[in-house]
Amino acid sequence: MKEPYDIMIVGQSVPRVDALSKLTGNAIYAGDISFPGMLHLKLLRSDRPHAKILNIQTEQAERHPGIIAVLTYKDIPVNRINLGKPDQPVLCDEKVRYIGDPVALVAAESAESAEEALPLIRVDYKDLPGVFSPEEALLPETVCIHENDNLLLDRTVLKGDAEQGLKDSEVVITNTYRTQMVEHAYLEPDAGVANYEEGRLTVWMPSKYAHADLRELAGVLGLAVDQVRVVNTTIGGCFGDKTSLSPGYYAALASLRTKKPSKMVFSREESFIGSRKRHPFIIHYTTGATREGRIVAVKVEMIADAGAYAASTPGVLVKALIHATGPYDVPNVFVRARSVYTNNPVAGSMRGLGVPQVAAAHESQIDILAETLHLDPFEVRLKNGLKPGSFTATGQLLRESVGLAETITKVKEEISRRGIPKASGSKRYGWGTAAMFYGIGAAGRPNPGRSVIEANDSGDFELYVGCGDVGQGSSTVLAQIAAEVLRCKTEKIRVIVGDTDCCPDSGVTAASRLTYVVGRSVQIAAQGLKELLQRSAASLIEIAPEDVRFEKGFFYPPEAPRRRISVAQAVKRLKEEGLSPRAEGVFDPETKALDPKTAQGSPMATYAFATQGALVSVDVDSGEVEVLSLVACHDVGRAVNPAGVTGQIEGAVSMGLGYALMEEVLLKNGRILNPSFSQYFMATSLDMPETQSLLVEAEEPSGPFGAKGVGEPALIPTAPAILNAIYAAIGFRAKELPVNPEGVWRFLRSVPEKGTDDPGATPGVKGSS
Amino acid sequence: MVTRPDRLLLDLLREDLGLTGTKKGCERGECGACTVLINGKAVVSCLIPAFKADGAEILTVEGMAEGDRLHPLQQAFWEEGAVQCGYCTPGMLLSAKALLDESAESSVEEVKRAISGNLCRCTGYTKIIQAILAASEKIRKNGSKVPRE
Numbered sequence: 079m080k081e082p083y084d085i086m087i088v089g090q091s092v093p094r095v096d097a098l099s100k101l102t103g104n105a106i107y108a109g110d111i112s113f114p115g116m117l118h119l120k121l122l123r124s125d126r127p128h129a130k131i132l133n134i135q136t137e138q139a140e141r142h143p144g145i146i147a148v149l150t151y152k153d154i155p156v157n158r159i160n161l162g163k164p165d166q167p168v169l170c171d172e173k174v175r176y177i178g179d180p181v182a183l184v185a186a187e188s189a190e191s192a193e194e195a196l197p198l199i200r201v202d203y204k205d206l207p208g209v210f211s212p213e214e215a216l217l218p219e220t221v222c223i224h225e226n227d228n229l230l231l232d233r234t235v236l237k238g239d240a241e242q243g244l245k246d247s248e249v250v251i252t253n254t255y256r257t258q259m260v261e262h263a264y265l266e267p268d269a270g271v272a273n274y275e276e277g278r279l280t281v282w283m284p285s286k287y288a289h290a291d292l293r294e295l296a297g298v299l300g301l302a303v304d305q306v307r308v309v310n311t312t313i314g315g316c317f318g319d320k321t322s323l324s325p326g327y328y329a330a331l332a333s334l335r336t337k338k339p340s341k342m343v344f345s346r347e348e349s350f351i352g353s354r355k356r357h358p359f360i361i362h363y364t365t366g367a368t369r370e371g372r373i374v375a376v377k378v379e380m381i382a383d384a385g386a387y388a389a390s391t392p393g394v395l396v397k398a399l400i401h402a403t404g405p406y407d408v409p410n411v412f413v414r415a416r417s418v419y420t421n422n423p424v425a426g427s428m429r430g431l432g433v434p435q436v437a438a439a440h441e442s443q444i445d446i447l448a449e450t451l452h453l454d455p456f457e458v459r460l461k462n463g464l465k466p467g468s469f470t471a472t473g474q475l476l477r478e479s480v481g482l483a484e485t486i487t488k489v490k491e492e493i494s495r496r497g498i499p500k501a502s503g504s505k506r507y508g509w510g511t512a513a514m515f516y517g518i519g520a521a522g523r524p525n526p527g528r529s530v531i532e533a534n535d536s537g538d539f540e541l542y543v544g545c546g547d548v549g550q551g552s553s554t555v556l557a558q559i560a561a562e563v564l565r566c567k568t569e570k571i572r573v574i575v576g577d578t579d580c581c582p583d584s585g586v587t588a589a590s591r592l593t594y595v596v597g598r599s600v601q602i603a604a605q606g607l608k609e610l611l612q613r614s615a616a617s618l619i620e621i622a623p624e625d626v627r628f629e630k631g632f633f634y635p636p637e638a639p640r641r642r643i644s645v646a647q648a649v650k651r652l653k654e655e656g657l658s659p660r661a662e663g664v665f666d667p668e669t670k671a672l673d674p675k676t677a678q679g680s681p682m683a684t685y686a687f688a689t690q691g692a693l694v695s696v697d698v699d700s701g702e703v704e705v706l707s708l709v710a711c712h713d714v715g716r717a718v719n720p721a722g723v724t725g726q727i728e729g730a731v732s733m734g735l736g737y738a739l740m741e742e743v744l745l746k747n748g749r750i751l752n753p754s755f756s757q758y759f760m761a762t763s764l765d766m767p768e769t770q771s772l773l774v775e776a777e778e779p780s781g782p783f784g785a786k787g788v789g790e791p792a793l794i795p796t797a798p799a800i801l802n803a804i805y806a807a808i809g810f811r812a813k814e815l816p817v818n819p820e821g822v823w824r825f826l827r828s829v830p831e832k833g834t835d836d837p838g839a840t841p842g843v844k845g846s847s
Numbered sequence: 848m849v850t851r852p853d854r855l856l857l858d859l860l861r862e863d864l865g866l867t868g869t870k871k872g873c874e875r876g877e878c879g880a881c882t883v884l885i886n887g888k889a890v891v892s893c894l895i896p897a898f899k900a901d902g903a904e905i906l907t908v909e910g911m912a913e914g915d916r917l918h919p920l921q922q923a924f925w926e927e928g929a930v931q932c933g934y935c936t937p938g939m940l941l942s943a944k945a946l947l948d949e950s951a952e953s954s955v956e957e958v959k960r961a962i963s964g965n966l967c968r969c970t971g972y973t974k975i976i977q978a979i980l981a982a983s984e985k986i987r988k989n990g991s992k993v994p995r996e
Contacts, residue, residue, distance in 0.1 A: 093925050100933030101921040103868020103908035107934065110867035265872050265880055265934040265968055314870075314934030315968050346873040549932025549969050721928035721974075728971035729931065755877035755966060763959040763972040 087562040088783045091721035094554045095573055096312070096547065108269035108284050108311040108326070113339035116271075117146055119325070119332050120192035120342075122182040122199050123351065124174035127210075127421035127748035128223065129203035131170060134182060139198035144191030147336050148199060149183040154331065155300030159322055161293070163388035165224055166424075168298055168327060174203070175223055175386035176421050177748045178351035180323075185332040185340060208421045210748055212360065212383040215418040223386065223419040230384050231392055233399050235413040235471050236676040243375025243410030247366025251446050255363060255439040256814045259383070259743040260356035260736075262428055263760055266314020268353060269343040270326025272333040279306045279334055283326030284313040286546045287586035288576040294322060295330050306330075310576025316548035317733075318427040318588060319354050321390070350753035354389055354426025355743055357382040357417070359398070359435040365443045366410075371451050371458040375410035376471075378402045378439070382417040382432065383425060390427040391417045396521045397589075398432030400672070400681055403471040404440035405482050405515035406462040411471045413677075421748045427588060429730070430790045433516055434737060434797060438815060441512035441798030445805065455802070456490040459513050464687070470515075472672060474680040479786065481713025481776030482687040486513060488711045488772050489689040496693070496707070504699040507706075510802025512795040513689040517682030518787045519591040519667055526666035527596035528582040531560055531603045533611060533659040537631055537646035538570045541603075544584035545596055546576045550789050551722040552592040556600045558718055559782045563604035565629050566645075582662065590787030593718060594684060595665055597782040603663030610661060614651040615643040667780065684778045686791040687713040692799040693767075696807045701823030705735050705765075705800055711772040715786030724771040727792045731769050732761040734796020739816050740765075850897045857881045857892040860907060868908040868937050872966070879965030882938035883907050889945035891964075908937035911944070919989075920944055923982035924975070931969035939965050943979045951986040953979075 099105040136148035151157050151171035158164035170181045182199050186192035207221045214220055215228040222228060244250055270283035279301065285291045288308040296306045313320065325342035332340035344352060359382050366375040380398065384391040399415040430437075444462070448455035463482045469475055489511060499507045519525050530542040541560050547553040557571040564570070574581060584596045608628065615633030616623040619641055626633045634642035649659045667683030693707040710727045717723045740759040744751040752758045777784030797815065805811050810825045850859055857874075860866045860883070869892060872880030876894040883892045884906040911918040917925070920940050930936050939962055946953055946961035953961070958979045959972075967975065 091928065094928065094930060096933070097925045097930045100930050100936050101908075101917065101924055101940070102912055103866070103937055105933055106867075107870070109871060110861075112862075263968055264932070265878060265966060266870070266932065267872065313932060315932040317968070343871075346875065346878075549934075551931065725928050725931060725970060725974055728973040729969045730971070732971035733968070754875060755873055756875070760966060760968065761971070762964075762966065763962045763976065766959075766972050769971065769973055 085562060085783060087558050087568060088716065088718050091719055092554060092558055092568045094551055095557050095568065096553060105312040107266055107314050108271055108282055109343045111271045111282055112341065113273060115338060117185040117187065117332060117336060117338050117340040118189040118192050119328055119340055120184050120196055121180045121328065122184065122196050124170065124177060124179040124181055126174060126203060126205060127177050127208040128206040129174050130206060131172060131174065132202040132204055135200040136182060139184060139195040142191065142195040142198055144187040145184060145195050146187065146338065147185045147332065149331060149335055153335055154298055156298050159294055159298060160388055162392060166387040168323065168331065176423055178423065179386065183328050183332060185336055208748055210420055210422060212381045212418045212420055215420050223421060228419040230388055230417045230419055231395050232416045233395060233677060234675065235399055235411055237471055237473060237678065238410035240375045240377045240410045240412035244364060244366040244377060247374045248369045249447065249450055250364060250366045251443060251450065252364040253443065253813055255361040255442065257359045257435045257438055258815050259358045259745065260428065260741050261350055261743050261758055262317040262319040262353065263758065264315025264317060267344045267346055267349045268320060268325050270324055270329040271339065271341045272326065272329035273339040274333040274337055277305065279330055280309060281306065281326045281330045282309050282311050283324060284320050285310050285576060286313065286316050286320060286548055286588065288546065288578050289544050289583040290586060291326065292578045295327060299330060299334055308578045310546045313546050313548045317429045321426065346755065347753045350750055354424050355385065356428040357384065357394055357425040357432065357435065361436065361439040363439045363443055365447055367447055369451065371447060371453045371461055373406055373408050373462045376403045376408045378413040380415050382415065383420050383422055384417045385420055385422045385424040387424045389424050391425060394427055394432040398436050399677060400472050400521060401433045401516065402436045402440065404437065404444065405464050405513050405687060407464055407468040408471060413471065422745060423750065429733065429793050431589065434794050437512065437514050437794045438798050438801065441795065442801055442813065445802045455511060456486055459486050464515060472681060473678040476685065479684055479715055479776045479778040480687065481774040482513065482515065484774045485687055485689040485711040485713055488774065489691045489709050492709045492770065492772065493691045504697050505695045506698055506807040507693065507695050508803045508806025509691055509693050510799050510806050511689060511691045512798035512802060514791060514794040515685045515687050516590065516791045516794060517685050518594045519589050519682055522669055522672040522679055522681035524666050525585050525591060525595060526664055527599040528584050528662065528664050529596060529599045529603045530582050530660065530662050531607050533607060533645055533649045535646060535649060537644055537649065538572065539564060540572050540574060541600065542574045542581045543596060544576055544581045545587045545592055548587050550726060551719065552587065555593050555718045555722060556597055559597050559600045560604045562783065563601055563608055566631055590686065590789045590791060593785050594781045594787050595667060597785060598665040598780065599663040601663065601782040602665060603661045606661030606663065607659065610652060610659060611645060611648040615648040618643050618647065618651055683780055684786050686786045686788065688791050688795055690795040690799045692803040694800060694803040694807055696804060696822060698808065698826055701819035701826060703739055703804055703817060703822060705767040708767045708769045708796065709772065710769065710792065711774060712788055712791060713774040713776050714788045715778040715781050716775050716784035717773050718783065718785050720773065723773065723788050726788045727771045728769050730792030731796050732766055734793050735765065735800065736760050737815060738797035738800040742816050852896065852898060854897045855893055856895040856897045856900050859897040860892060866907050866909055870934055870937055872934065879942065880935055880938045882941045882965060884941050884945055887945065887948055889942045906941065908940055911940060919982040919985045920947065920979065923978040927974045927978035927981060929970060929974040929978040935965055935967040939967065939975055947983050947986060951983050953983055955980065
């Protein structure tokens with residue numbers, strides 16, 4: 079919709095609505111909440127990857143001083159979570175399926191007592207063979223982790239004829255890529271507090287979807303939904319996790335059973351062991367193209383390790399499936415994506431939902447294609463890139479808001495302008511690039527955003543949304559959208575988030591959907607409220623509503639600005655008429671479900687596009703890779719808050735750098751070997767490159783003021799851009815993540831001449847020599 | 848106040864004094880979220896027994912602003928968009944304050960080093976570094992002792 083007024087608030091880097099409380103130490107995170115007489119909780123977790131539970135004896139632990147209760151599966155009415163695929167117990171009953179699977183819950187007067195009681199619980203197990211490799215999980219003779227075989231999901235994309243397309247291709251490139259397991263590593267360890275009082279359970283937790291947590295909690299505890307209230311606390315980072323079976327669930331169980339307020343906070347090690355992970359993928363990728371570099375066919379087969387339970391694997395796998403060809407117009411496509419159960423830690427949703435994994439593959443492939451054909455990698459991307467009028471791999475016609483080409487061109491220009499540093503000493507330099515597209519919101523199913531806005535007696539506004547601000551700044555963006563429509567400063571909008579008693583169900587904070595989906599619902603709600611107020615003001619001024627102007631909190635006739643009516647007066651009038659100064663907005667993006675066999679359909683209403691370029695230096699003596707610069711160009715539709723957008727990009731660069739070069743959850747027979755920040759390496763301030771954010775605003779007509787989203791898109795191209803830069807610098811084509819110095823060093827030893835000769839056979843992005 | 852010999856400063860601040868602005872991120876001195884100043888020096892309060900701080904001046908995030916007047920670092924973090932989830936923010940502010948109290952003429956490299964023990968998973972550090980440099984400039988302009996907004 080075109081706005082009949084000048085845009086004033088949207089597009090401004092308005093300071094965050096929650097910054098002040100966070101800067102003064104006043105923001106309340108779940109771990110900061112305490113009640114007098116509160117119980118402290120600890121989980122006994124399985125120390126073995128796969129075993130039958132024969133018996134659990136809790137008596138000795140119950141007798142330990144300070145212990146109030148020891149709870150097991152017997153205390154849980156419906157001991158399965160995950161409404162889509164109810165395969166995961168809250169506390170294990172028949173079996174344990176990964177190291178860390180929760181078996182018993184201790185509620186004690188102090189955290190120390192709870193800790194002391196854990197070894198006093200006796201669990202008799204019968205060990206079963208462990209399954210740790212996703213390929214092994216698929217073999218018919220492998221033990222089943224759940225009832226049937228270990229295949230959790232098997233989906234395909236079929237478009238055109240990929241086999242024929244490959245036969246017709248003049249160049250065919252086949253490679254296998256492996257990506258690693260990654261920890262979300264939000265700084266706030268998982269925590270939750272619950273209090274059962276007068277027949278009602280209140281749970282305070284860092285929830286990205288309070289309404290879903292409420293439904294699931296009520297379900298497992300055998301309570302009616304109106305007996306549970308979930309209140310969102312400040313979320314200290316999430317990146318897709320902090321969902322389902324978080325400490326809030328156990329606090330709720332304990333409080334319900336003991337009738338005392340209960341609190342659980344994970345230690346960092348427990349957060350590593352008990353939280354979900356980014357899926358490791360194995361990706362077999364074949365690209366067929368003409369001699370001119372036009373992609374004819376793509377064939378992909380991939381396996382994702384889901385770990386012990388389904389969790390959010392279906393959503394992740396489908397996103398990986400439909401984005402597997404990358405942001406390119408490919409006429410013939412075959413993609414098969416399978417996910418399998420193993421006895422590894424549970425994988426879940428993490429920023430990008432499977433797309434960072436496939437992007438590492440398709441962006442390496444297109445670089446290899448360019449190099450093979452002696453073409454400029456930017457030109458090959460432009461030649462094949464999606465543009466208005468293109469069809470995606472799922473057969474979706476992209477009509478508008480396709481800014482890919484502009485992002486490619488801008489990054490190319492910026493990189494060319496900067497040039498490549500000359501090799502010096504043991505340092506070699508190279509620029510690499512990578513592009514991506516990412517569908518905003520859930521794939522091929524309804525994901526409505528809802529919001530409610532109210533004007534109060536003093537003429538300010540209260541905006542109610544169910545979706546938590548995980549730190550990305552959604553509350554600020556939503557307030558800006560409301561302020562824009564209601565012609566006021568952002569400070570006039572108070573945002574109330576994630577309290578199931580007063581907020582509507584806005585859907586989950588995930589899939590980069592908040593600005594686009596919930597933001598649009600806020601725009602609709604604010605528009606509705608504005609019209610209500612305008613009618614009321616018009617009746618006071620005694621002119622037609624359409625003749626009323628509205629600016630800075632006042633309604634007035636354009637020819638007589640002094641006959642103005644304030645929002646507060648309009649509210650008063652509405653109330654006198656028995657009307658409520660309140661409006662609701664609902665927006666559900668138009669999608670077409672995916673065909674179950676071919677995955678053809680229009681799964682998302684809009685897509686974000688991006689290209690990034692990375693400059694690396696590689697030390698040919700030590701194998702160390704340093705990322706020096708990162709140029710990130712993103713088509714966000716419209717940047718509602720440019721500082722928020724660049725903040726997302728810069729944060730994603732640090733996470734993408736970690737994905738490419740340092741982060742990996744190391745496993746041995748299902749056990750995490752590095753569950754601490756001193757062993758799991760993430761980027762520090764010393765690792766960060768200089769980052770330049772460039773924005774493209776190819777407006778999305780269905781989005782609020784044209785906006786799409788950026789949270790996950792920002793991450794997706796970073797790692798492949800770094801991989802391609804390493805190739806440009808030294809000719810090392812890494813196909814396994816992360817690339818560590820040892821791997822680079824081994825490569826350099828195996829082909830010593832590569833480190834000193836000019837490997838930059840690729841025009842456009844050359845390495846230095 | 849009286850405390851047990853094994854009571855950590857972090858727990859004393861958070862649980863006994865109710866100063867929950869200081870955050871617990873790892874309890875092993877690896878993330879920097881619990882950084883406070885003891886006699887002006889930045890330390891991770893999860894590794895310090897509380898009794899070791901007996902008689903010392905301890906500054907937590909709650910003590911940075913003077914009433915409604917934010918410290919220039921807080922103001923700069925706000926204006927530069929250096930806050931996302933906010934969990935690392937108190938520790939970052941105090942590590943930065945220790946640096947700027949020593950010298951308000953810090954280089955980018957010195958700023959990076961001063962916060963290299965404070966992990967942040969949201970911001971990529973870029974805006975945090977910008978904010979510290981901006982605050983440093985403001986403090987230089989206004990004189991080291993009267994920089995309040």
